[in-house]
Amino acid sequence: MAEQYRIALDAMGGDHGLSVVVPAALEALKQYTDIAVILVGDEAQIGAMLAQHPVVVGNRLRIHHASQVVQMDEAPATAMKNKKDSSMRVAINLVKSNEADAVVSAGNTGALMATARFVLKTLPGIDRPAICTILPSMHGHTHMLDLGANVDSEAEHLYQFALMGSELTKAIDDNPNPKVGLLNIGQEAIKGNEQVKAANLLLQGSPLNYIGYVEGDDIYQGDVDVVVCDGFVGNVALKTSEGLAKMVSSSLKQEFTANPFRRFAALVALPVLKSFRRKFDPRRYNGASLLGLQGIVVKSHGGADSLAFTNAIGIARTEIIKQVPQRIHKQLEHLHTQRIKA
Amino acid sequence: MAEQYRIALDAMGGDHGLSVVVPAALEALKQYTDIAVILVGDEAQIGAMLAQHPVVVGNRLRIHHASQVVQMDEAPATAMKNKKDSSMRVAINLVKSNEADAVVSAGNTGALMATARFVLKTLPGIDRPAICTILPSMHGHTHMLDLGANVDSEAEHLYQFALMGSELTKAIDDNPNPKVGLLNIGQEAIKGNEQVKAANLLLQGSPLNYIGYVEGDDIYQGDVDVVVCDGFVGNVALKTSEGLAKMVSSSLKQEFTANPFRRFAALVALPVLKSFRRKFDPRRYNGASLLGLQGIVVKSHGGADSLAFTNAIGIARTEIIKQVPQRIHKQLEHLHTQRIKA
Numbered sequence: 001m002a003e004q005y006r007i008a009l010d011a012m013g014g015d016h017g018l019s020v021v022v023p024a025a026l027e028a029l030k031q032y033t034d035i036a037v038i039l040v041g042d043e044a045q046i047g048a049m050l051a052q053h054p055v056v057v058g059n060r061l062r063i064h065h066a067s068q069v070v071q072m073d074e075a076p077a078t079a080m081k082n083k084k085d086s087s088m089r090v091a092i093n094l095v096k097s098n099e100a101d102a103v104v105s106a107g108n109t110g111a112l113m114a115t116a117r118f119v120l121k122t123l124p125g126i127d128r129p130a131i132c133t134i135l136p137s138m139h140g141h142t143h144m145l146d147l148g149a150n151v152d153s154e155a156e157h158l159y160q161f162a163l164m165g166s167e168l169t170k171a172i173d174d175n176p177n178p179k180v181g182l183l184n185i186g187q188e189a190i191k192g193n194e195q196v197k198a199a200n201l202l203l204q205g206s207p208l209n210y211i212g213y214v215e216g217d218d219i220y221q222g223d224v225d226v227v228v229c230d231g232f233v234g235n236v237a238l239k240t241s242e243g244l245a246k247m248v249s250s251s252l253k254q255e256f257t258a259n260p261f262r263r264f265a266a267l268v269a270l271p272v273l274k275s276f277r278r279k280f281d282p283r284r285y286n287g288a289s290l291l292g293l294q295g296i297v298v299k300s301h302g303g304a305d306s307l308a309f310t311n312a313i314g315i316a317r318t319e320i321i322k323q324v325p326q327r328i329h330k331q332l333e334h335l336h337t338q339r340i341k342a
Numbered sequence: 343m344a345e346q347y348r349i350a351l352d353a354m355g356g357d358h359g360l361s362v363v364v365p366a367a368l369e370a371l372k373q374y375t376d377i378a379v380i381l382v383g384d385e386a387q388i389g390a391m392l393a394q395h396p397v398v399v400g401n402r403l404r405i406h407h408a409s410q411v412v413q414m415d416e417a418p419a420t421a422m423k424n425k426k427d428s429s430m431r432v433a434i435n436l437v438k439s440n441e442a443d444a445v446v447s448a449g450n451t452g453a454l455m456a457t458a459r460f461v462l463k464t465l466p467g468i469d470r471p472a473i474c475t476i477l478p479s480m481h482g483h484t485h486m487l488d489l490g491a492n493v494d495s496e497a498e499h500l501y502q503f504a505l506m507g508s509e510l511t512k513a514i515d516d517n518p519n520p521k522v523g524l525l526n527i528g529q530e531a532i533k534g535n536e537q538v539k540a541a542n543l544l545l546q547g548s549p550l551n552y553i554g555y556v557e558g559d560d561i562y563q564g565d566v567d568v569v570v571c572d573g574f575v576g577n578v579a580l581k582t583s584e585g586l587a588k589m590v591s592s593s594l595k596q597e598f599t600a601n602p603f604r605r606f607a608a609l610v611a612l613p614v615l616k617s618f619r620r621k622f623d624p625r626r627y628n629g630a631s632l633l634g635l636q637g638i639v640v641k642s643h644g645g646a647d648s649l650a651f652t653n654a655i656g657i658a659r660t661e662i663i664k665q666v667p668q669r670i671h672k673q674l675e676h677l678h679t680q681r682i683k684a
Contacts, residue, residue, distance in 0.1 A: 137589070138589055138593075148527050148528075152535045183578060185573070185577035185578065185581075186490075186581075193493040193494045193574055194494065215578075216577070216580065216581025216582035216585055217582065217584050217585030218585065219582055219585055219586075220582075221585060221589075231527070232527055232575065235527035235528075235557075236525060236527065236557075236558045236571070236575050236579050237578050237582045238558065239527075239557045239558025239559045240582055240583055241582055242558070242559050243559030243560065244561075244583050244587065245590075247478070247480055247562040247563075248587075248590060251480075251621060251622070252618055255614045255615075255617055255618045256611075256614055258614075262613075262614050265613070268606075268610045269607045269610065269611040271604075271607070272598055272600075272604050272607050272611075273597075275597055276593060276594055276597045279593060279597075280590070280593070
């Protein structure tokens with residue numbers, strides 16, 4: 001039998017829980033014949049939901065019971081303490097015990113990061129795990145990290161983020177030498193805060209394909225593959241983009257429905273607008289990687305639908321195939337040896 | 343004779359210099375009959391440019407010679423030291439000597455801030471001036487500061503930014519009680535860095551209409567009037583937005599010109615697309631305020647065209663009429679008295 005990549009899904013997580021995760025799992029099993037899926041959560045509820053989707057998936061789907069659910073607004077510390085049998089925690093445990101090769105969750109990001117870090121531990125040499133996402137750009141896409149796992153990052157942390165983002169990009173994009181940029185602001189006199197300036201020096205001396213400082217607009221320009229920043233800054237950049245995209249999309253809709261003539265114009269323009277929308281469909285970019293852990297953890301957007309969640313499962317699969325944690329570990333060891341020699 | 347608001351323009355500043363500033367000045371003089379404009383820069387060049395635009399503006403336009411130009415990429419320290427007769431410096435001097443009530447420049451932001459701060463000085467009680475811009479939102483617009491004048495802002499600075507942004511918004515929008523939000527990230531466990539947490543406490547105890555933390559997407563949502571953040575974060579949010587808007591606009595254009603059918607669709611959709619574009623036209627939002635100085639300084643985008651530059655002149659005019667620096671000063675004194683009493 002061919003190798004199977006085993007992916008544990010936090011079936012109860014996210015704003016929509018089972019109603020999104022179960023159809024997404026079935027779709028992923030159809031798309032990727034080399035994966036097996038473990039649905040972690042309330043056995044009875046999952047069973048009932050599966051009964052509504054009679055699909056033949058052979059023995060590639062199983063249910064693993066978990067009695068609790070981490071709420072979306074629950075404090076990570078509370079979740080860690082009181083929800084030891086949550087679908088999130090149990091799914092992560094399956095990676096730890098080597099019953100799964102990766103976990104995907106649309107649950108509470110803070111709790112996911114805290115639990116994954118506690119259960120799986122960070123890779124040797126990594127101080128802080130980071131969250132890395134994919135954003136569309138003029139000529140493809142850009143990977144950006146960190147997105148909020150860390151605030152007040154030191155230069156050394158930014159350096160580690162760069163290394164992890166570069167390895168992830170090599171793996172996911174089959175890009176042997178990703179261009180790495182450090183997010184900064186462009187005004188000479190006050191260029192950068194202290195951490196960014198120090199990280200710039202570290203990166204200049206690194207074996208990464210470091211192209212120097214980039215600015216906010218470069219994220220979408222497409223001339224850099226990996227954009228590195230502090231989690232506070234990255235989170236603001238991401239949320240700001242989401243807000244702007246939402247405003248633009250809602251305004252386009254408003255403009256095209258303002259009167260009968262415009263509704264006619266919309267009809268004529270429909271294929272164009274559809275193609276435009278598909279290009280930037282956030283569902284196609286769903287699935288952020290938690291990097292720096294001894295295991296693969298992919299975070300789906302809390303409000304993701306099943307198409308988006310399926311995409312996140314696809315990312316987990318790629319990370320398994322490309323052995324992302326092992327690659328990051330190897331790269332860290334390599335750098336460590338180099339630094340000792342230097 | 344009715345009062346005249348005297349606005350000094352750095353005629354040589356920006357990517358396009360005179361070819362933008364002169365037509366913008368003439369347009370502003372037409373739009374606002376209560377302003378007088380002083381074009382600061384090379385007398386011969388300005389004269390030649392004016393000769394190309396024969397408009398009757400009475401005695402409301404004069405030229406003030408300045409022999410040097412600050413380059414867009416010049417380091418602020420170099421500009422300060424070697425360009426004492428630059429159009430930028432001389433225009434700011436006119437505010438200092440009370441020959442002008444405000445200055446507008448499309449020049450190098452770092453040099454403008456450094457020179458304005460050196461010549462005009464900050465208001466008593468203000469540690470750091472800030473840059474505040476207007477961004478479109480779902481129901482109107484949002485003021486955001488700081489945009490890059492300061493990095494590594496302390497809680498007290500963020501507090502001062504909030505106060506200044508609130509006063510500016512009262513003045514510009516005729517909004518008696520602007521809602522002020524502090525930009526943060528939403529993940530509970532790690533919510534905010536230390537400065538933001540401390541600023542939150544200061545703002546909770548302030549007389550401002552403080553609504554608490556907001557996230558990146560709230561900038562465009564329209565439920566907050568003033569968004570306060572560190573200059574690094576604000577600059578990244580602004581540039582990221584610019585980059586995304588550019589990508590969306592270029593992609594829409596691409597989609598609508600991909601083939602003959604689509605070009606026909608574009609024709610039908612043209613009025614809608616035009617109205618859409620006008621709504622978010624960045625030129626309508628051009629003109630960032632340098633706040634916290636003893637004088638009014640407005641920064642136009644370096645690449646602004648004359649329509650955009652005219653808009654920046656309009657903002658300077660409003661700030662003169664509403665006496666923004668005096669209002670900020672008064673509010674600071676008021677708070678200081680309150681703090682002493684408390």
